[in-house]
Amino acid sequence: MPPQLGDNPSYRDEENDDEERDLLDEGRRRAGRILGGFIDFAFQGNVLEIAFGLILASMFTAVVTSFVSDILLPPLSVLLPLNKNLEEKFAVLRAGPNEPSDGGYNTLKQAQEDGAVVMAYGFFVNRLLNFMGVGFSLYGLAALYQYLSKDPIIKHTVKCRYCRKRINDKALRCVNCSSWQDGREDRT
Numbered sequence: 268m269p270p271q272l273g274d275n276p277s278y279r280d281e282e283n284d285d286e287e288r289d290l291l292d293e294g295r296r297r298a299g300r301i302l303g304g305f306i307d308f309a310f311q312g313n314v315l316e317i318a319f320g321l322i323l324a325s326m327f328t329a330v331v332t333s334f335v336s337d338i339l340l341p342p343l344s345v346l347l348p349l350n351k352n353l354e355e356k357f358a359v360l361r362a363g364p365n366e367p368s369d370g371g372y373n374t375l376k377q378a379q380e381d382g383a384v385v386m387a388y389g390f391f392v393n394r395l396l397n398f399m400g401v402g403f404s405l406y407g408l409a410a411l412y413q414y415l416s417k418d419p420i421i422k423h424t425v426k427c428r429y430c431r432k433r434i435n436d437k438a439l440r441c442v443n444c445s446s447w448q449d450g451r452e453d454r455t
Contacts, residue, residue: 328401335400336393356389 308314340353355375362371363381372378378385409420424433429452430444439448446452 327404331401331404332397335397339400340393340396353389354393356387356392358386358388360384360386 336354344352357375357378359366359371359378361384363378363383365381366372366383372381372383375385375387375389406421412418413420423436425436426432427434427441427444427446427448429446430441432441432443434441434443434448440446441448
């Protein structure tokens with residue numbers, strides 16, 4: 268029987284080396300494509316603008332949160348009969364094992380360290396006021412931007428008189444039911 272190509276040990280070694288080189292080259296190409304794709308994505312103008320916007324938004328949120336917590340809430344605590352900062356308001360739902368007998372816990376931290384189950388409604392009210400402050404501030408900035416640049420950020424909507432879904436107030440036709448908004452369907 269004549270010798271086969273696969274029977275030669277040196278031929279098998281060359282074949283394995285070729286396969287390893289091909290696999291290694293394919294891995295390098297894939298890694299290069301992934302790295303090139305990431306660089307293209309990360310340094311596009313839109314991504315950099317979004318990153319800049321997110322950084323500004325986080326700083327803006329921190330400023331509004333500080334305004335609400337440090338400037339707005341302390342006078343409210345004095346004007347309203349709260350006797351404490353709003354963040355320190357809490358209700359004890361179940362006392363801990365070492366509850367003081369002279370009228371309960373003085374601070375939220377003291378109650379939590381004792382293992383009491385508390386409802387910290389002051390934190391909730393604080394965060395709710397922060398949310399409203401950020402929301403109104405952003406709306407004010409959007410309205411100011413729209414006034415100065417005539418670029419519509421705030422889209423005003425109305426209900427379609429036929430399908431009752433919300434559409435742009437300047438739309439001539441409904442995007443949902445395609446009816447004319449100027450009453451053409453009623454004139455037939």
